[in-house]
Amino acid sequence: MTSNADVDQALIDDFHTLSRFGATAGGGVDRQAGTAADGEQRRWLTNWLTGRGFTVEFDRVGNQFGMLELVPGAPYVIVGSHLDSQPFGGKYDGAYGVLAAAHAVGRLAEKWRSAGHAPLYNLAVVNWFNEEGCRFEPSMMGSSVYTGKLDLDAALNTRDLAGTTVRDALESIDCLGSGVGPTAAFYAEIHIEQGRVLEDTQTTIGLVEATWAARKYHLVVHGEQSHTGSTVMADRKDAILGASYLAVAAREIADRFTDPALHSSVGQMVIEPNSPVVVAREVRMHLDLRSSDEGVLAEANEMLLKRIPEIERLANVRIEQATAHGWGLLAYHPDGVKIAQTASEGLGLSHRPMMTIAGHDSTNMKDIVPTVMLFVPSVEGISHNEGEFTEDSDISAGVDLLTEVVSRLAHGDVSEGLPDGLSTPHITVD
Amino acid sequence: MTSNADVDQALIDDFHTLSRFGATAGGGVDRQAGTAADGEQRRWLTNWLTGRGFTVEFDRVGNQFGMLELVPGAPYVIVGSHLDSQPFGGKYDGAYGVLAAAHAVGRLAEKWRSAGHAPLYNLAVVNWFNEEGCRFEPSMMGSSVYTGKLDLDAALNTRDLAGTTVRDALESIDCLGSGVGPTAAFYAEIHIEQGRVLEDTQTTIGLVEATWAARKYHLVVHGEQSHTGSTVMADRKDAILGASYLAVAAREIADRFTDPALHSSVGQMVIEPNSPVVVAREVRMHLDLRSSDEGVLAEANEMLLKRIPEIERLANVRIEQATAHGWGLLAYHPDGVKIAQTASEGLGLSHRPMMTIAGHDSTNMKDIVPTVMLFVPSVEGISHNEGEFTEDSDISAGVDLLTEVVSRLAHGDVSEGLPDGLSTPHITVD
Known part of the structure; x- marks a missing residue:
C-alpha cells in the first residue's frame, strides 16, 4: 500500500x-x-x-x-x-x-x-x-x-x-x-x-x-411535554420515541441494500427539554441517505417517506420535514x-x-x-x-x-x- | 369534580x-x-x-x-x-x-x-x-x-x-x-x-x-465515533442507534400490559459528540418502568434485560447498566x-x-x-x-x-x- x-x-x-x-x-x-x-x-x-x-x-x-x-x-x-x-x-x-x-x-x-x-x-x-x-x-x-x-x-x-x-x-x-x-x-x-x-x-x-449521490433531511419531531411516570401511555406524545423510530428506520432501510450499498445515519438529536423525568416535547434531528447508485437512493427515499406517517401514528407525534436537500451522482x-x-x-x-x-x-x-x-x-x-x-x-x-x-x-x-x-x-x- | x-x-x-x-x-x-x-x-x-x-x-x-x-x-x-x-x-x-x-x-x-x-x-x-x-x-x-x-x-x-x-x-x-x-x-x-x-x-x-412500584435504569450505550457518510454500515458502532432501539423496546414492553398497566419512558439522552456528521460514540440515558403491580414490573424487567444483549448485537454497541434502582409497592x-x-x-x-x-x-x-x-x-x-x-x-x-x-x-x-x-x-x- x-x-x-x-x-x-x-x-x-x-x-x-x-x-x-x-x-x-x-x-x-x-x-x-x-x-x-x-x-x-x-x-x-x-x-x-x-x-x-x-x-x-x-x-x-x-x-x-x-x-x-x-x-x-x-x-x-x-x-x-x-x-x-x-x-x-x-x-x-x-x-x-x-x-x-x-x-x-x-x-x-x-x-x-x-x-x-x-x-x-x-x-x-x-x-x-x-x-x-x-x-x-x-x-x-x-x-x-x-x-x-x-x-x-x-x-x-x-x-x-x-x-x-x-x-x-x-x-x-x-x-x-x-x-x-x-x-x-x-x-x-x-x-x-x-x-x-x-x-x-x-x-x-x-x-x-x-x-x-445523497439526500439529507432535517426533521423535527413534535411531541408534547408530560410526566414520564404518571402520564398514561395512550396520552403520550413522545418526541424521543418518534426520533428513535426514525433512527431505527434509517438503519433498516440501509440493511435492505447491499450492492450497490446505501449508507444511512442519524448523527445528531437535539432533545427538548431532555430531562430524565419529562416526556420530550421536541427532537430536531438530521438523517442522511447516500449511495453510489441514484436508483437505490430514490428507492430508499421512497421507503423513508412512507415510514414517516407510520411513525407519526406509532409514536403519536407530528414529524416536520424542516429542510431536505440532496444531489445526484x-x-x-x-x-x-x-x-x-x-x-x-x-x-x-x-x-x-x-x-x-x-x-x-x-x-x-x-x-x-x-x-x-x-x-x-x-x-x-x-x-x-x-x-x-x-x-x-x-x-x-x-x-x-x-x-x-x-x-x-x-x-x-x-x-x-x-x-x-x-x-x-x-x-x-x- | x-x-x-x-x-x-x-x-x-x-x-x-x-x-x-x-x-x-x-x-x-x-x-x-x-x-x-x-x-x-x-x-x-x-x-x-x-x-x-x-x-x-x-x-x-x-x-x-x-x-x-x-x-x-x-x-x-x-x-x-x-x-x-x-x-x-x-x-x-x-x-x-x-x-x-x-x-x-x-x-x-x-x-x-x-x-x-x-x-x-x-x-x-x-x-x-x-x-x-x-x-x-x-x-x-x-x-x-x-x-x-x-x-x-x-x-x-x-x-x-x-x-x-x-x-x-x-x-x-x-x-x-x-x-x-x-x-x-x-x-x-x-x-x-x-x-x-x-x-x-x-x-x-x-x-x-x-x-x-418502579425500576429505574441509567444506561450507557458505548459506540465508536466515525464518519456518517463514508463508514461502511457493517463497521459502524452507532450509539444513537443502540439508544433508539432501547427507547423503542421500552415502549413495546409497555404495550404488552394493559390492566394492570406498565408505564415506561426514556426522557433523556445525552449524546456524544452529537454532531450531524459523526456517528455517535456514546449515549447516556434513563429508562423507567413503573406499575401498580409488582408482578407486572418483574416481568417487564425480565423482558428488558433480555432485550439488551439483542440490541447490543443489532447496533454493534456495548450497553452498560451504570446504575439501577427501584422499589416495590x-x-x-x-x-x-x-x-x-x-x-x-x-x-x-x-x-x-x-x-x-x-x-x-x-x-x-x-x-x-x-x-x-x-x-x-x-x-x-x-x-x-x-x-x-x-x-x-x-x-x-x-x-x-x-x-x-x-x-x-x-x-x-x-x-x-x-x-x-x-x-x-x-x-x-x-
Missing part, C-alpha cells in the same frame, strides 16, 4: 506541529470552526505562508488564502482543504490537505523562482472556513459562500447551539475579512480516504471521479482525473479511480472550475475519530503527486471552463 | 404572585433547582413566613424550613412540598403544596394563638430542595438527604450538565445552611394529581394509599389515610383512595414517619407541561383539608412511629 518515495521530513515535522493545536488526550484534535484553537492554527499558517513570500488574506466568510502572484492579473490555481475539525476528531481530516497544498505550492514557487520560470496561472493555498459543519451548519460553509451556493448573510448569521453567530466567532479569532478571495481557474485538493478501499487494495492514490472533470493519473504513473504511484462518499470543499469547487480530487489511504478507514491514521510515506507521496498536478494545472494541461452538464447544483427535495 | 367550598382569595392571590417567579411565555414556569428564579421564590417565601411569625432556616442541603415552635422541645408536624420546577414546567407542581402548607399552618397558628391553645407538636412548613431532578440528579434530593437515604457530600458534589455543583448553585442563591432542620414526628403533603382519575370520577380529593401509613378520609367527610369533600405513580418528597418521608399524602384534580391530567391547570375551587378545598389533617396530626390523632414492615427502603437492582 505504502509508496517507496522518500519521506519529506520537513512536511512530517510541520504536520506534527500543526497537530498540536487543539490536541486531545486521546491523540486527536478538537478545533471546531471559529474556536480559539482554530484561530491559533490559522495564525500559525499565516506565519508559515508569509515566511515563504505568500500574501495572506481572509475573505468575508473567513476563508484563509495564501496567494503567490506569479503572472500579474491571471486567475489562480487554488489548492487546499480545511483546518477545522470535528469534536474529538482526527489530525488528518482536512489539515493534511491544507498542509499538502502549502508544501506543494511552496515547492513549485521555489523551483520556478530559482529557474526564472513563469507558469500561465497564479497559485493560491486555501484553508476553507467550517468544512465540518459540526458547530455551525451547514458543512462546507466557506466554499459554499465562495462558489455562490450559500448566501453570505445567511452564513454569517448562523448560530451554534450556544447562540454564537459565525460573524462573532470569526471576529473573536480576528479572521473576518471583507474581500472575496482570488479568482479560481482550477482547484485541487488532497484528503485521506476515510474508507478502506485503498488499504484493502494496497493502493497509494485514489483518483476521485465522482461524489456519491456528481462527476469531477474527466481531464482532471486524466492528468492526475498520468502524474501518478510518472511518479510510480499505484492508483485507482474512486468515488467519494463524504462531501469535501472540492464538491463545491468542481461545480465552478475544473477540479482534481486525490485520496491517500486511511488505516482501517477510521474517520471522524481520534484514532485516524495515515502513514508518513503516504502523506509524503500524496504531496509529491499534488505538486505535480498543480504544476500541470498551472501550465494549462486542462482547459479552463466546465464542459456542458458537469455542473450539477445541489437540489432541494420537496 | 369541583367542591362547593368558598374560595380563599388570599391563597389564590399568593399563588398568582408565586407563579410570576420564572414565568414562561407559554404560561408555565422555569425555575430549576438552584437557579436565580429558585432563589427569588425562596426569598419571597422567607418574607411571607417571617411576616407571620415563622423562624426560617436553610439546612445543609438547601431545604427551606419555616418553623413555629408552639410546644418547646417537641418534634414537628412538617408540611410542604417543593418550589423547584421542570424546564417549561407547570405552575402547580410542588409550588401548590408549599403554598398550601404555608396557608394551612398559618391558619392554625392564628386560630390557636387567638384561642390561647397549644397542640401536642410543633409545626413547620418545608420547601424541599430539588425535587424535580432535572438539573441535578437524582430527584427528591433534599428529602433524600433529610431522611438519610442520600449522602450529603454526594448530593453537594452532584454536577449539572454545565459542570456546576449543587454546593455552588446553593451558595450562588445564598440558600446553603449548616443544620439538619427540625425533627419530624409526622409529615403531610398535598399535590396536584398529575393524572385524570379525579377528573374522570368527579372527585375533589385523592387519598394516597401507596406509590407504584410502597404503602402510606393507613392511619394517615384514615384521618384524611374522616377530615374529607367532615368538610363534605368527595374523595377516593388512590395510588401515586410519580415520586414525591412524601415517598421519602413516609419511610421515616407517619405521612399523609393528598391529591387535588389536574385538568386533563396535564403534568410537567406549561398547560398544567387546577381550578381555584380545588386549590382552596385542598388547603381546607390539609389544614384539618395537620391539626389532627398536631393533636396526636395518629400515633408516632411506623408499624413493622411499612418502611421499605429503595432497593438496588443488580
Whole structure:
C-alpha cells in the first residue's frame, strides 16, 4: 500500500506541529470552526505562508488564502482543504490537505523562482472556513459562500447551539475579512480516504471521479411535554420515541441494500427539554441517505417517506420535514482525473479511480472550475475519530503527486471552463 | 369534580404572585433547582413566613424550613412540598403544596394563638430542595438527604450538565445552611394529581394509599465515533442507534400490559459528540418502568434485560447498566389515610383512595414517619407541561383539608412511629 518515495521530513515535522493545536488526550484534535484553537492554527499558517513570500488574506466568510502572484492579473490555481475539525476528531481530516497544498505550492514557487520560470496561472493555498459543519451548519460553509451556493448573510448569521453567530466567532479569532478571495481557474485538493478501499487494495492514490449521490433531511419531531411516570401511555406524545423510530428506520432501510450499498445515519438529536423525568416535547434531528447508485437512493427515499406517517401514528407525534436537500451522482472533470493519473504513473504511484462518499470543499469547487480530487489511504478507514491514521510515506507521496498536478494545472494541461452538464447544483427535495 | 367550598382569595392571590417567579411565555414556569428564579421564590417565601411569625432556616442541603415552635422541645408536624420546577414546567407542581402548607399552618397558628391553645407538636412548613431532578440528579434530593437515604457530600458534589455543583448553585442563591432542620414526628403533603382519575370520577380529593412500584435504569450505550457518510454500515458502532432501539423496546414492553398497566419512558439522552456528521460514540440515558403491580414490573424487567444483549448485537454497541434502582409497592401509613378520609367527610369533600405513580418528597418521608399524602384534580391530567391547570375551587378545598389533617396530626390523632414492615427502603437492582 505504502509508496517507496522518500519521506519529506520537513512536511512530517510541520504536520506534527500543526497537530498540536487543539490536541486531545486521546491523540486527536478538537478545533471546531471559529474556536480559539482554530484561530491559533490559522495564525500559525499565516506565519508559515508569509515566511515563504505568500500574501495572506481572509475573505468575508473567513476563508484563509495564501496567494503567490506569479503572472500579474491571471486567475489562480487554488489548492487546499480545511483546518477545522470535528469534536474529538482526527489530525488528518482536512489539515493534511491544507498542509499538502502549502508544501506543494511552496515547492513549485521555489523551483520556478530559482529557474526564472513563469507558469500561465497564479497559485493560491486555501484553508476553507467550517468544512465540518459540526458547530455551525451547514458543512462546507466557506466554499459554499465562495462558489455562490450559500448566501453570505445567511452564513454569517448562523448560530451554534450556544447562540454564537459565525460573524462573532470569526471576529473573536480576528479572521473576518471583507474581500472575496482570488479568482479560481482550477482547484485541487488532497484528503485521506476515510474508507478502506485503498488499504484493502494496497493502493497509494485514489483518483476521485465522482461524489456519491445523497439526500439529507432535517426533521423535527413534535411531541408534547408530560410526566414520564404518571402520564398514561395512550396520552403520550413522545418526541424521543418518534426520533428513535426514525433512527431505527434509517438503519433498516440501509440493511435492505447491499450492492450497490446505501449508507444511512442519524448523527445528531437535539432533545427538548431532555430531562430524565419529562416526556420530550421536541427532537430536531438530521438523517442522511447516500449511495453510489441514484436508483437505490430514490428507492430508499421512497421507503423513508412512507415510514414517516407510520411513525407519526406509532409514536403519536407530528414529524416536520424542516429542510431536505440532496444531489445526484456528481462527476469531477474527466481531464482532471486524466492528468492526475498520468502524474501518478510518472511518479510510480499505484492508483485507482474512486468515488467519494463524504462531501469535501472540492464538491463545491468542481461545480465552478475544473477540479482534481486525490485520496491517500486511511488505516482501517477510521474517520471522524481520534484514532485516524495515515502513514508518513503516504502523506509524503500524496504531496509529491499534488505538486505535480498543480504544476500541470498551472501550465494549462486542462482547459479552463466546465464542459456542458458537469455542473450539477445541489437540489432541494420537496 | 369541583367542591362547593368558598374560595380563599388570599391563597389564590399568593399563588398568582408565586407563579410570576420564572414565568414562561407559554404560561408555565422555569425555575430549576438552584437557579436565580429558585432563589427569588425562596426569598419571597422567607418574607411571607417571617411576616407571620415563622423562624426560617436553610439546612445543609438547601431545604427551606419555616418553623413555629408552639410546644418547646417537641418534634414537628412538617408540611410542604417543593418550589423547584421542570424546564417549561407547570405552575402547580410542588409550588401548590408549599403554598398550601404555608396557608394551612398559618391558619392554625392564628386560630390557636387567638384561642390561647397549644397542640401536642410543633409545626413547620418545608420547601424541599430539588425535587424535580432535572438539573441535578437524582430527584427528591433534599428529602433524600433529610431522611438519610442520600449522602450529603454526594448530593453537594452532584454536577449539572454545565459542570456546576449543587454546593455552588446553593451558595450562588445564598440558600446553603449548616443544620439538619427540625425533627419530624409526622409529615403531610398535598399535590396536584398529575393524572385524570379525579377528573374522570368527579372527585375533589385523592387519598394516597401507596406509590407504584418502579425500576429505574441509567444506561450507557458505548459506540465508536466515525464518519456518517463514508463508514461502511457493517463497521459502524452507532450509539444513537443502540439508544433508539432501547427507547423503542421500552415502549413495546409497555404495550404488552394493559390492566394492570406498565408505564415506561426514556426522557433523556445525552449524546456524544452529537454532531450531524459523526456517528455517535456514546449515549447516556434513563429508562423507567413503573406499575401498580409488582408482578407486572418483574416481568417487564425480565423482558428488558433480555432485550439488551439483542440490541447490543443489532447496533454493534456495548450497553452498560451504570446504575439501577427501584422499589416495590410502597404503602402510606393507613392511619394517615384514615384521618384524611374522616377530615374529607367532615368538610363534605368527595374523595377516593388512590395510588401515586410519580415520586414525591412524601415517598421519602413516609419511610421515616407517619405521612399523609393528598391529591387535588389536574385538568386533563396535564403534568410537567406549561398547560398544567387546577381550578381555584380545588386549590382552596385542598388547603381546607390539609389544614384539618395537620391539626389532627398536631393533636396526636395518629400515633408516632411506623408499624413493622411499612418502611421499605429503595432497593438496588443488580
